[in-house]
Amino acid sequence: MILQPDVAVPDGATYLPATLDHVRWGRLPCAADAPVLKVDSGSDVVVDTISHEGILEDQGRDPRAFFASHGVEGDAVLDDAIALAASDHPRAWGVDGPHVVTGPIEVAGAEAGDLLAIHVLETTPRVPYGVVSNRHAKGALPGEYPLEGDVFSVFCEVGERDGRAVGRLPVGPGSDRSVSFDLHPFLGTMGVAVAGSERPHSVPPGPFGGNIDVNLLTAGSTLYLPVQVPGALAYVGDPHFAQGDGEVALTAMEASLRVRIGLEVIPREDAVAAFGELVGPMAETAEFLVPTGLDPDLDVAMQHCVRAAIALLQARFDMDPRHAYAYLSAATDFRISQVVDVVKGVHATIRKSDFA
Incomplete structure (x- = not known):
């Protein structure tokens, strides 16, 4: 529909x-x-x-x-x-x-x-x-793509595979072959x-x-x-x-x-008790607590994310910051959210089940 x-x-x-x-x-x-x-x-x-x-x-x-x-x-x-x-x-x-x-x-x-x-x-x-687009010398490889012109847009259809909705992206211009990925x-x-x-x-x-x-x-x-x-x-x-x-x-x-x-x-009091002094976006899924870090410099964004994760573990689980830092290194993935929006993003995936 x-x-x-x-x-x-x-x-x-x-x-x-x-x-x-x-x-x-x-x-x-x-x-x-x-x-x-x-x-x-x-x-x-x-x-x-x-x-x-x-x-x-x-x-x-x-x-x-x-x-x-x-x-x-x-x-x-x-x-x-x-x-x-x-x-x-x-x-x-x-x-x-x-x-x-x-x-x-x-x-x-x-x-x-x-x-x-x-x-x-x-x-x-x-x-x-x-649609997926690369344009105007932006993206992770701004000096290399688009290969020609100012914008390259790829049209993707929605299909089905094994009962799941998938995106279908052609392998090349005019090709009848495509690569499929979950939506x-x-x-x-x-x-x-x-x-x-x-x-x-x-x-x-x-x-x-x-x-x-x-x-x-x-x-x-x-x-x-x-x-x-x-x-x-x-x-x-x-x-x-x-x-x-x-x-x-x-x-x-x-x-x-x-x-x-x-x-x-x-309310602020409940927020501080649950998350600490949250200064930026934080997400939560059924599986993860997801603090974020933002900065034009990806290294600094990573540092902000680590600090946010430590503060979250202190507030939510009363962890000593040194132990929280060690836990994050041993058990938490830090993912690059995006590198294309001027201010780059990193987010951590802290498994809630680890603290059950």
């Missing part, structure tokens, strides 16, 4: 479509932005998100034509993506970022110093295809508004979250973010169907999702 706006929305759901008045394109919300929705802590919201792939200027800013060139019928292209690409939505090509975010959502009672928990409850593909839909961008009146660029992540691109944030996971402004003003976007750690080419399999998220305020 193609999940066009307002199609197949569950009865009684609080629904936030990605209409022109509900999205930001290339910039993230700040304290000066008015919320497009207000909810109580503990509420669930169904949110439509739009992928930037297929709507950008270097792809013609015409998703109908772009996807038609890959054999997609017109009624399988999302109406809200078409409307955004055709609009005069304020955005400067080459200055602002590419990402589309839906929001912001005000959560009643959230104050600076609290944590906002964004629980990812469901992630549903809106279309059966996606793990997640939101690359989840965040809260920053203080002040200046909207952050959509590419570099920060203490507010944003474009952190942690691929563990699939359904069943939670992202914890330090609230910066009253009401938190949460937003989500940059939907992916799949991404490898590192996201080396610049984007991964980018494609639009409908998500159901839960929004919960964790």
Whole structure:
């Protein structure tokens, strides 16, 4: 099914479509932005998100034509993506970022110093295809790729293998052979508004979250973010169907999702007891606690992540920091979240079962 706006929305759901008045394109919300929705802590919201792939200027800013060139019928292209690409939505090509975010959502009672928990409850593909792009000498090999031109976009179909949804990426231009990989839909961008009146660029992540691109944030996971402004003003976007750690080419399999998220305020006292003095994003899955580290220098991002992991183990399990450092070295994987968003990311995967 193609999940066009307002199609197949569950009865009684609080629904936030990605209409022109509900999205930001290339910039993230700040304290000066008015919320497009207000909810109580503990509420669930169904949110439509739009992928930037297929709507950008270097792809013609015409998703109908772009996807038609890959054999997609017109009624399988999302109406809200078409409307955004055709609009005069304020955005400067080459200055602002590419990402589309839906929001912001005000959560009643959230104050600076609290944590906002964004629980990812469901992630549903809106279309059966996606795009992976390398562009403008960006990515892990900026002096080498794209091999020619400013952008190289690979169209990927969604298929099935052994009863599981997979992405199918062709092995070369015009080839009828493809490589298949499992899909793990997640939101690359989840965040809260920053203080002040200046909207952050959509590419570099920060203490507010944003474009952190942690691929563990699939359904069943939670992202914890330090609230910066009253009401938190949460937003989500940059939907992916799949991404490898590192996201080396610049984007991964980018494609639009409908998500159901839960929004919960964790008061400062409870937050400190559970996580310590959290200064940046932290995730949790059924299996792992996932502290993060962010910095333009990957070595420094790694150091920030290790410090965050030690502080978490001190707060959550009353570990001596020297013993926590030793445990992390013996038992925890530190993964590169992404190296393509100016501010690089590292995340640790601390097994919760080790502390049962």
